[in-house]
Amino acid sequence: MNAEASENKITNFLANGNLSEAFDIIVEQYKKRLYWHIRKIVIIHEDADDVLQNTFIKVWRYLEKFNQNSKIYTWLFRIATNEAITFINNKKKKEEDSFENYEQYLSNTLESDEYFEGDNAQLILQKAILTLPEKQRIVFNMRYFDEMKYDEISEITETSVGALKSSYHHAVKKIEKFVTQY
Amino acid sequence: MNELKNINKENAFKVPENYFDNFSKELETRISEENLKKKFGNKNPFTVPENYFTNFSVKKNKQKGKIIRFMKPWLSAAAGIIIIFALWQFLLTGIENNNHASNTDSIYPKSSNLATANQLNINNIDIKYLEPEVNAYIDESDASEIYEYTNDDTSGELTNSDDETVYDYFIDYADDNDINELIAEL
Numbered sequence: 001m002n003a004e005a006s007e008n009k010i011t012n013f014l015a016n017g018n019l020s021e022a023f024d025i026i027v028e029q030y031k032k033r034l035y036w037h038i039r040k041i042v043i044i045h046e047d048a049d050d051v052l053q054n055t056f057i058k059v060w061r062y063l064e065k066f067n068q069n070s071k072i073y074t075w076l077f078r079i080a081t082n083e084a085i086t087f088i089n090n091k092k093k094k095e096e097d098s099f100e101n102y103e104q105y106l107s108n109t110l111e112s113d114e115y116f117e118g119d120n121a122q123l124i125l126q127k128a129i130l131t132l133p134e135k136q137r138i139v140f141n142m143r144y145f146d147e148m149k150y151d152e153i154s155e156i157t158e159t160s161v162g163a164l165k166s167s168y169h170h171a172v173k174k175i176e177k178f179v180t181q182y
Numbered sequence: 183m184n185e186l187k188n189i190n191k192e193n194a195f196k197v198p199e200n201y202f203d204n205f206s207k208e209l210e211t212r213i214s215e216e217n218l219k220k221k222f223g224n225k226n227p228f229t230v231p232e233n234y235f236t237n238f239s240v241k242k243n244k245q246k247g248k249i250i251r252f253m254k255p256w257l258s259a260a261a262g263i264i265i266i267f268a269l270w271q272f273l274l275t276g277i278e279n280n281n282h283a284s285n286t287d288s289i290y291p292k293s294s295n296l297a298t299a300n301q302l303n304i305n306n307i308d309i310k311y312l313e314p315e316v317n318a319y320i321d322e323s324d325a326s327e328i329y330e331y332t333n334d335d336t337s338g339e340l341t342n343s344d345d346e347t348v349y350d351y352f353i354d355y356a357d358d359n360d361i362n363e364l365i366a367e368l
Binding site: 027031032035036039040043045049052053056057060115116117118119121122123124125126144145147162165168169172173175176179 | 222228230242
């Protein structure tokens with residue numbers, strides 16, 4: 001089913017109060033996209049799986065109230081982004097005695113991560129990305145890897161296009177500076 | 183040709199605000215991005231376990247388990263306070279009350295021997311009395327782990343966008359088994 005057809009089907013089910021059917025299509029249609037969006041934020045597969053579950057549980061909980069003023073995928077991505085940020089903040093809070101810098105910990109684990117198959121250049125790039133503040137990292141991932149338009153990113157992050165462009169500019173510059181060491 | 187002379191030659195096209203001021207910076211970003219992509223690519227380096235997406239399903243009961251696990255320490259403490267208070271009340275007034283008709287407003291077990299925690303059940307404890315303790319013991323940063331609970335400026339309670347308190351959410355999602363399990367931990 002293509003994106004537009006599934007969005008229409010979801011909208012129809014929601015309009016008729018068929019929440020379960022709508023939810024099933026949402027999960028099937030968006031689980032991969034949401035997973036990869038989350039994974040680029042939290043890095044570790046098990047964490048991404050947790051956040052993806054949390055995201056869909058929240059979607060299930062609020063699906064009846066979804067007002068269709070925004071597109072489904074924008075709403076889903078917004079929930080996923082917020083859940084990923086909450087997850088990271090909670091993990092930092094819980095583990096604050098174990099490591100000083102959570103992003104540094106993620107960077108160090110990448111090399112031995114069985115679910116990371118990047119070459120050395122990709123590893124360096126991921127380490128560079130992990131030096132960015134969370135929200136800047138998210139914007140960078142959406143623009144650089146997913147090649148999303150600023151308008152789409154703006155809807156998801158509820159940040160102005162101008163602010164996003166500035167954030168991305170700074171992110172690219174920081175990464176350029178980081179990678180010159182290698 | 184005379185008609186053309188009468189037409190205003192002023193440029194009718196517009197650009198977004200600050201377009202030209204920002205143009206150089208955006209061009210610089212674009213060039214840097216292109217250089218990064220040339221050197222590092224933008225391919226996804228992450229993988230997933232085999233059949234992860236095929237086998238993926240949403241565990242709708244997961245959140246129920248999560249809130250119970252999350253709230254156990256505080257609710258254990260809250261339930262503990264109630265049990266201690268019940269014992270105190272019983273010791274002060276228990277003998278006298280045993281000679282009178284049972285107090286229908288009492289939230290505590292009516293047996294003359296206060297049951298051990300493991301013998302208490304939901305029917306004999308009015309769980310509503312946990313509400314102030316639930317709200318008092320969980321601060322904003324902890325509650326945000328559940329569902330975006332924030333401090334309501336007017337009531338001072340932790341509520342979410344649906345005006346539910348943390349306690350309301352607990353009651354919606356905790357069943358008798360969950361509550362019995364909590365009390366049994368005392």
